[in-house]
Ligand SMILES: Nc1ncnc2c1ncn2[C@@H]1O[C@H](COP(=O)(O)OP(=O)(O)OP(=O)(O)O)[C@@H](O)[C@H]1O
């Protein structure tokens with residue numbers, strides 16, 4: 001099975017188009033990798049460890065210099081923009097690791113998320129507390145003292161503080177129980193229903209594809225399979241090779 005070229009929907013909110021590049025002067029990790037997400041939809045990236053899923057997310061967020069390819073947000077070429085400028089344009093990113101400030105309180109974490117805002121962000125904070133009520137109860141507590149699932153809620157909430165049009169999540173359910181995973185996925189669906197597009201990497205591939213409008217299977221930095229979540233779940237090859245049968 002070889003890599004296949006993906007033609008993104010030109011209307012997509014966010015497109016990482018034929019991205020090729022790696023870290024610093026090292027070898028390329030991504031090989032003409034294309035990832036896109038439509039408005040209000042959930043796109044999921046799955047694939048084995050080391051496939052380049054996080055690298056693809058970092059490339060889309062501007063943490064990697066691309067040798068080839070483009071990133072477009074709402075039709076605008078943002079390939080040369082810094083991550084901070086991308087946040088200002090409407091991207092929110094929750095990285096796989098170190099995605100909260102553990103010694104700061106929950107509320108301070110959310111305030112840090114609002115760093116680019118010059119308007120009153122209290123309403124946004126209330127919306128986040130409505131979405132994740134436990135965070136309101138624990139708002140004065142150090143974020144590092146929360147459970148794994150609650151910390152992920154802080155990380156997602158922090159990213160929502162800038163009112164992004166696209167929310168990028170790298171393994172939001174890492175290390176949480178199946179029940180907490182289901183709850184987080186429900187909240188992510190709720191976020192998407194408000195019109196925010198979701199691009200997410202998931203290790204829980206089967207469950208994530210269940211809620212995905214679009215799925216991308218990456219292998220060795222390249223697109224291997226691309227289809228709707230349901231079609232990927234139904235594909236015997238995908239099931240056997242990537243979903244454990
Ligand atoms: N900061 C870095 N500097 C150099 N190489 C890196 C860096 N981060 C990742 N890599 C390399 O890039 C490749 C892809 O790693 P990446 O973290 O993108 O994989 P992944 O699909 O997210 O894996 P996982 O499922 O384990 O999170 C690996 O070979 C890894 O060693």
Ligand SMILES: [Mg+2]
Pocket residue numbers: 053054055096170
């Ligand atoms: Mg990763």
